[in-house]
Amino acid sequence: MNFVLIFLITIFSLSLFFYGRSKTKSISIEKNIKLKALPKFYGYYLVLWCSIPALVFLLVWSLFEPIIIKTIIIETAANQGAIFDDKNEANLIYEKIKAIHLGTYFGDIDSILKESALSYAKFINLFTNSKVVLIFGIIISSVIYALNKIKNNNKARDDVERILKGLLFVSSLIAILTTLGIIFSLLFESIKFFSVINVFDYLFGTNWSPQRAFVRDASSITAEEYEDLKDAFGFIPLIAGTSFIAFIAMLVAVPVGLFSGIYMAEYASSKVRKFSKPIIEILAGIPTVVYGFFAALTVGPFFRQFGESLGLTVSSESALAAGLIMGIMIIPYVSSLSDDVINSVPQSLRDGSYAVGATKSETIKQVVIPAALPGIIGSVLLAVSRAIGETMIVVMAAGLAANLTINPLESTTTITTQIVMILVGDQEFDSPKTQSAFALGLTLFIATLILNYIAQRAVKKYREKYD
């Protein structure tokens, strides 16, 4: 039903566009007056007036209809003598009633349920009919209003601009509110976690084993229980593992990415550049889970065999394999960004350097790179925040054990991997174990936020210099 309505509204508004355009044209010819806006603006004006009020109404109606119907049905059922102790049972009965209405309920049907199902059908009908009537009423009144305005030769241009501005504003508002919502949900769950686990025990603990954290009742934890708990949520091994893998990844990505960026910007002919740049950027388009396969099934075992042939013990899931593959994944970020930055260093600087007799590599090393440095640092920092947020490759290739180690051949784990491990499967939402995922998320969010901020500052500083 809703789709039919939306379709009808769209078709009607579009035809109004053509009507409004030709109508105002003919009015201006008939009465020999100069229009205050181009005829197409009157078309837009009609379209906007016809569609927006009706669509907004439809949206609001669809949001509230189920809630209202549900309240009414449950109330009538209760009046008829249905018994339910709490909200959950009421919900169950409501679902039963709905299922009877749709004909998908196969249990026993008593008289109360039957009655309720009938009244449910009645209400659904009533609501749908009144929805259609109201929407047509709204369309008709708003179109009449708009047509009147047009006949009086209003400043349709200004009105259209104002309405469009409003639409854009609403869109950005949605984006901002969503972000705030995410941050607050992280924050609230984290606060719950930190009300059980001391912040310092979390930040400076060296042991991470949340699976140990069985709590009978989260609201009253005895001092004895806490002694046990506080050792389970140590953040240090995770941040160490995360930084370690990110460090290995940067060891691969920064030199390779930067050098290929320099080659692309300074040495490659336009022909080579034209097809090699997209190829490098394909690396960024490979899904991370595919990198994960590659790391877990090819690179990991290769390192293990190679290590064993040298007499080393290498675990088949190693920080080295994960970091290496992650580095390869990040290469295009570094190379593409630094290529752009180097390209925007003005040619006049290079000319100045050549003119005193510097060679190409001297010029790049001593003039171009220093000039592009803030931008390059920015691109590297963006790559770092990408690396510490990466999950899939680590889940598949680096293992899950939270070892505090700096041996790249052992398995380690990262913040994101642990969040996945904690939230996979059935969870109690009030146990500190589940809530620790939110605390990890918040910590990670703050870390990447700081990195991104520094990166943007660096890039901005660079822009100011040469624009």
Add this chain to the structure above:
Amino acid sequence: MNNIKIKSKNLNVYYGEKQALYDVNLDLNEKEVTALIGPSGCGKSTFIRCINRMNDVIDICKVTGNIEMDGIEINDKDLDVVSLRERVGMVFQKPNPFPKSIYDNVSYGPKIHGKGESKNELDEIVEHSLKKAALWEEVKDRLEEPGTSLSGGQQQRLCIARAISVNPEVILMDEPCSALDPIATAKIEELIDELKKTYTIVIVTHSMAQAVRVSQKTGFFHLGKLIEVGKTEKIFKNPDNKMTQDYITGRFG
């Protein structure tokens, strides 16, 4: 009459399909200022960029013919471009100091060429070059500040100091005052007068008045051809060619 420092014979330059210079024969005298004038796109800049082989930077550019400095062919594939540019400095249209300190801007060239091994020597070169570029008094107390923090005119003099720092014989100037205000321009012109005692200078300019003020010899280019060349006085008072006459009196260009 001074000795001839640079001599071009039948010099042709092509940018891809397009020919930018046609058989240019031009002699530049030692320790003299030669001004090149002509409308935009006539090949003046292309000509001076042949002297220090800056056209090498442009992939599609091809140069044929001869251009000699002290009898040595410049347009020779085997010529060492680095040592050529050590002998032929260049100053560009827009001041282009490196994003480094004032000191590093000037010491860049000498370091590249392995001059000034000790810090003292380098200090001396920097001081000498800045003095020659008439900038020393203004910057001697802030050599560690970035070159980009100077005013436009000071930046251009810094670029001149940078060109002087490797002790060249020839300085090419490609419209060095076009981005500067009249006061800064006057300072640069004064400086050019001083520099010609030591260096051979070629200056491309759009300002006739500037050509008259600073140069001893003037060449007029039009559509890639050298139309007329001679003593500056003669070119501006009594040119042989009708086109030169029209250009300097402002009838076209």
